[in-house]
Amino acid sequence: MAAQCCCCKAPGAEAAPARPPPEPPPALDVASASSAQLFRLRHLQLGLELRPEARELAGCLVLELCALRPAPRALVLDAHPALRLHSAAFRRAPAAAAAAAAEPPCAFAFAAAGPGPAPPPPLPAFPEAPGAEPDCCPLAFRVDPFTDYGSSLTVTLPPELQAHQPFQVILRYTSTDAPAIWWLDPELTYGNAKPFVFTQGHSVCNRSFFPCFDTPAVKCTYSAVVKAPSGVQVLMSATQSTYVEEEGVYRFHMEHPVPAYLVALVAGDLQPADIGPRSRVWAEPCLLPTATSKLSGAVEQWLSAAERLYGPYMWGRYDIVFLPPSFPIVAMENPCLTFIISSILESDEFLVIDVIHEVAHSWFGNAVTNATWEEMWLSEGLATYAQRRITTETYGAAFTCLETAFRLDALHRQMKLLGEDSPVSKLQVKLEPGVNPSHLMNLFTYEKGYCFVYYLSQLCGDPQRFDDFLRAYVEKYKFTSVVAQDLLDSFLSFFPELKEQSVDCRAGLEFERWLNATGPPLAEPDLSQGSSLTRPVEALFQLWTAEPLDQAAASASAIDISKWRTFQTALFLDRLLDGSPLPQEVVTRLSKCYSSLLDSMNAEIRIRWLQIVVRNDYYPDLHRVRRFLESQMSRMYTIPLYEDLCTGALKSFALEVFYQTQGRLHPNLRRTIQQILSQGLGPGAEPSAEQGGAGADSEVDPEAPALLLGDEAPGAAISLRDVNVSA
Ligand SMILES: [Zn+2]
Numbered sequence: 061m062a063a064q065c066c067c068c069k070a071p072g073a074e075a076a077p078a079r080p081p082p083e084p085p086p087a088l089d090v091a092s093a094s095s096a097q098l099f100r101l102r103h104l105q106l107g108l109e110l111r112p113e114a115r116e117l118a119g120c121l122v123l124e125l126c127a128l129r130p131a132p133r134a135l136v137l138d139a140h141p142a143l144r145l146h147s148a149a150f151r152r153a154p155a156a157a158a159a160a161a162a163e164p165p166c167a168f169a170f171a172a173a174g175p176g177p178a179p180p181p182p183l184p185a186f187p188e189a190p191g192a193e194p195d196c197c198p199l200a201f202r203v204d205p206f207t208d209y210g211s212s213l214t215v216t217l218p219p220e221l222q223a224h225q226p227f228q229v230i231l232r233y234t235s236t237d238a239p240a241i242w243w244l245d246p247e248l249t250y251g252n253a254k255p256f257v258f259t260q261g262h263s264v265c266n267r268s269f270f271p272c273f274d275t276p277a278v279k280c281t282y283s284a285v286v287k288a289p290s291g292v293q294v295l296m297s298a299t300q301s302t303y304v305e306e307e308g309v310y311r312f313h314m315e316h317p318v319p320a321y322l323v324a325l326v327a328g329d330l331q332p333a334d335i336g337p338r339s340r341v342w343a344e345p346c347l348l349p350t351a352t353s354k355l356s357g358a359v360e361q362w363l364s365a366a367e368r369l370y371g372p373y374m375w376g377r378y379d380i381v382f383l384p385p386s387f388p389i390v391a392m393e394n395p396c397l398t399f400i401i402s403s404i405l406e407s408d409e410f411l412v413i414d415v416i417h418e419v420a421h422s423w424f425g426n427a428v429t430n431a432t433w434e435e436m437w438l439s440e441g442l443a444t445y446a447q448r449r450i451t452t453e454t455y456g457a458a459f460t461c462l463e464t465a466f467r468l469d470a471l472h473r474q475m476k477l478l479g480e481d482s483p484v485s486k487l488q489v490k491l492e493p494g495v496n497p498s499h500l501m502n503l504f505t506y507e508k509g510y511c512f513v514y515y516l517s518q519l520c521g522d523p524q525r526f527d528d529f530l531r532a533y534v535e536k537y538k539f540t541s542v543v544a545q546d547l548l549d550s551f552l553s554f555f556p557e558l559k560e561q562s563v564d565c566r567a568g569l570e571f572e573r574w575l576n577a578t579g580p581p582l583a584e585p586d587l588s589q590g591s592s593l594t595r596p597v598e599a600l601f602q603l604w605t606a607e608p609l610d611q612a613a614a615s616a617s618a619i620d621i622s623k624w625r626t627f628q629t630a631l632f633l634d635r636l637l638d639g640s641p642l643p644q645e646v647v648t649r650l651s652k653c654y655s656s657l658l659d660s661m662n663a664e665i666r667i668r669w670l671q672i673v674v675r676n677d678y679y680p681d682l683h684r685v686r687r688f689l690e691s692q693m694s695r696m697y698t699i700p701l702y703e704d705l706c707t708g709a710l711k712s713f714a715l716e717v718f719y720q721t722q723g724r725l726h727p728n729l730r731r732t733i734q735q736i737l738s739q740g741l742g743p744g745a746e747p748s749a750e751q752g753g754a755g756a757d758s759e760v761d762p763e764a765p766a767l768l769l770g771d772e773a774p775g776a777a778i779s780l781r782d783v784n785v786s787a
Contacts, residue, residue, distance in 0.1 A: 089275040090493045091264050091433055093204075093212030095136040096273035099125050102226070106270060106284040110292070110327055112255035114236070115243040121231045121270050124153075130223045138275075138320075139203060139213035140268035142238035145231060148215045149196040153226035196230065207494050209239075210267045210274070231271055238268035242386060248693075248726055249328060249384050250344045250402075254292055256328035258383055258399065260392060261321035263433055263497040272320040277431040277541045279317035286310045286325065293330040295342060297322055297394035299376045314395070316374065317539050319429055324394035326381050335380075336360035338373075343382040343402065350405055351382055355415070362419050365453045370423045370446065371531045374538065378422070380415065385694035386726035390414055393421030393443075403694040407662040409626040413447070413463060420446035423534050431541035433497030437487045438544060440501075441509020442530075445517070448510070449527065459625070461590025464510075466627045468584060469634060471507040480579040487512065488544065488575045511581035512574045518583075519563050520555050529554045544575060597628050601635045604646065613649045622657060626664060633658075633668035640675040647676045655681055663688075663697050674704040682713065689717045695729050702736050711737070 088097065107120035125135070139145070200216040215229060235241060244256040259269055267274040286294045288308045295301065298312035314323075330342045333352045339359040341351045359380070363373055375396045382402040391400040391414045398418040404411045424446055425439035452460045478485060487508055489500045517526035533550050548571055552559040564571040569582050587594070600619055603612045621629055636642065636650070650672070658669040670688055673681040685701060692698055705714035715737055722730050 089277060089432060090491055091207075091495075091497045092138055092273065092275040093136060093206040093210065094138050094273045094275065095132070095134070096275055096278045098129060098132050099127055099135065099273075101125055101273060101278055101280045103280055104270075104272070104282045106282065106286075106323075108284060108325070109287045110257060110289065110294070112243055112257060112289060112292075117235045117238070117241055117269075119231075119233050119235065119270055121233070123229045123231075124226065125229065126224050126226050127217075127221055128223060131219060131221055132217055133219075135215045135217055135229060137213045137215070137271040138206075138210050138264075138267035138273065139271045140210050140235075140238060140240075142268045143213075143233050143235050143271065145201060145203065145213060145233045145271070147230075147232045148199040148201040149230040150199050150218055151196045151228040151230060153228065199229070207496075209264055209496050213271050233271070235268060235270075238265075240265035240267075240269040242388075242726075242728075244328075244384060244386055244726065247724065248386055250346050251329050254329040255289070256326075256384060258326040258328075258387065259324050260388060260399075261324060262392060263321060263436075263501070266320045266323060269323070269325075274320045276319045276321065276429050276433065279319050279429070279539065279541060281314055281317050282323055283313045284311070284325075286312070286327075288327050291329070292327050293342070294325065294327040295330065295379075295381055295397055296326075297324040297397050299396055316395070316427075318395055318426065319541070322393075322395055322426060324392070324397070324399065326383065326397075326399065330381065332379075336363075338363070338376070339378045339380070341380045341382065342397075344384075347382055347402055347405065351380075351402075354405060354408065354411060355380065358412070359415065359419070361454060362416050362450055365450045366419055366423065366446065369449055369453070369527045369531070370534055373422060374427060375422055378419065385692070385697075386729065388695055388728070390696060391418050393418045393425055395422070395426045401694060401696070403663065403692070403697060407626065407664040409463075410662075410664050413451070416450050417443055417447045420444075420450060423530075427538040428534055429541045431543050432491070433500060434489050434491045435487075435544050436497075436501055437505050437509030437512070438542065438547065440506045441487070441511075441513050442547075444506050444510040445513040446530070449523070457589040458593050459590075459627075461587040462593040462625060462627050462631075464585060465587050465590055465594050466631045466634075467503075467507055468587075469631060471503045472580065473634075473638065474503045475580055482578060485578045485580075486576055508581045511584055514585045515569070515574070515581075515583050516551055519558055525555075593625060593628055594631070596624075597632045597635075600632055604636070604650065605639060609645055609649060613653060616653055621654070626662060629658075629661070629665050630668060633665065633672065636672055637668060637675065640672055642672075642676055644676070644678075647672070647678045651678060651681055655684070659684055663692065667697055667700060670701060671704050674701060674708060674710060677709055682710075686713075686717055690721055693721075693724055693726075693729075695732070698725075698729065699732065699736070702733050706736050706739060 101123060103124040105122040105124075109118040111118065123135075197218070199218075202214050204212045204214065206212045215231075221227065240259050240261055242258050242260065244258075246252050246254055246256075249256045259266070261269065264274055266272060282298075284296055284298070285304075286296070286309070288294045288310070290308050292308060294308075294310040296310075296312040296314075297318075298314045299316065300311075300313040302311045303309075304311055329344055331345050331348055332340045332342050333348050334340045335352060335356045336359050339355075341348070341355055343351045359378060363378055367373055377396050378398070379396060380398045380400060382405065383399055385401060385403045387399065387401040389401070390404060391398060398415065400411075400414060400418070404414060420443040421439065424442035428438075430436055430438040448460050448464060451463065475485065483489065484500060484502055485504045485508070487504065491497055491500060517523050520526050520529065529551060532554060533547065536550065537546065548564065552564065574582055596619065600616060600621070603616050606612075607615065621632070624632075642650075654669070658665055666684075666688055670681075670685045672678075673685060685705075689698060689701060702714055702718070705711060718733055718737060722733075725733070
């Protein structure tokens, strides 16, 4: 959508002055039941009350809309069975606003034009306030099934509605056990004292948080007022946050238009610490010193590097909140407030890469968004490219090439698991009705997307000129949603000499083929600048696999891997994992050589070594697997080990460890592990564990979509962790 709109007029203003043509309707999104293409959504206001004891959120939502055509009969929104709608009402925009809407730039224009941030608009009352709104009339509504990840909410509109006439729809609802909203009992936090709640909207979960146009093609500004139990700090992905000194009431305002999936909330025992002029970390008090020491000064360095490359950071603050291990993914680029799992804190280089990746999303993904779920590579491929430009500027080309080699290694591993003709290896994936868009997300979205962007940068011959192009692309499309053709057209018009050479049609490397062919990237980057770091890894791996064992062990012990970068050790262990099961003698020697050393390293390294232990049935190190699983409560550091344990001969060991630790796992994770443990036991023979509330009966497994590949993929559940990466 465009950032400016003058398509709105006051009721009865028939002779309004000529105005620019209306903006085109958003692209059709088969994952959305909504009638987004018939309306323009200017702003949404949320009044929320958090009720952790009941795992319930009470909400009052005000949508500020206008119809693009006269007399629309109904407004259809995305919703979810977890949402219970109590009332719907209609209100015309106040006369002043309606009159202003007729004058260009109309009241519907986004606030970005004026100097300084716009004042927050009035906010809706809390849900428990008396329901009679002034100037409101009640509307009929109905909920229909849509897919297993949502339903459709049809609100009947007054018959006399004119095109471009601003109006509001006011919805009151409660949301219980919603897949977007993760309620954690105090025991699942570090402090064990206060409840914790966070939301995760990507891709299509936020329809269970509030009714919305849940499609990345639609963006709007938002404001919120949130009431929380005392002592609980609330944060949202907003440009302005205010704490109102009355019973824990917080106000938020997002001044730039964002898609529904980027509206995010977190609340808990969170405390801030400044780590830069526009950044602070938020974490539970016991984590705060570690979080601060690892990131202090660094985030500003990354933001400044990104600004030199791609233009000003436009979101004001860049804060980071650390979430408990139950957070189902590693990190989420919620604007102004990156959400990241605290389990990553000890794995320094992974923490750095994950945060820089989210920083890069501020330009690619959040400012310029893929208009359809079928082109998620536009966000992920460009963010990965920008992330690597930032690491090249900050840490040098060798480190960047090492990290890229590590990830491309994983891409080829995924390729082998999927087969070269897998439809999900395309950059432009076809989203079939009913399929959850999150299922389309895989390493190809990131790394094949990255390779295509890298290829474009090579075509223009100079990475700095390509940075200039990307800066111009962001400037042109910021706060809107785009399709791949927008990027490619912009590229060719920025580099007319390339257009003349028809680079888009080069045999074998056609842009069309990049987008629509299955299989590996058509070209991969030259990583020779990383050879000082990758060569020792190759050499050590060769030693262990090619040489006679005695000689290998002797030569290997002369190589001190304790000084290696994390990505070097992880790459080495991944290679050994690929080769597993290894001859028993090799595993014994490897254990002798590395087991104690690796056990003192970070979780990213330990989990890889322990997977080698499990895949090789190496019993002497099994106690380390047990200790690891007893201390790790996150999905990323448990699922891969449980899967390996259950694939091999160690299922009874897995069951035993699970029974001991399950009480400290989030109910969703507990359920996933139960499913892994029950495979092969036959239906109805699942190991019992008390069902824990959140979404226990829900058809939607809210954590599966974020990590699993599509149902259409052979072997169905190949998670990103199967290829040893987080994304
Ligand atoms: Zn990303």
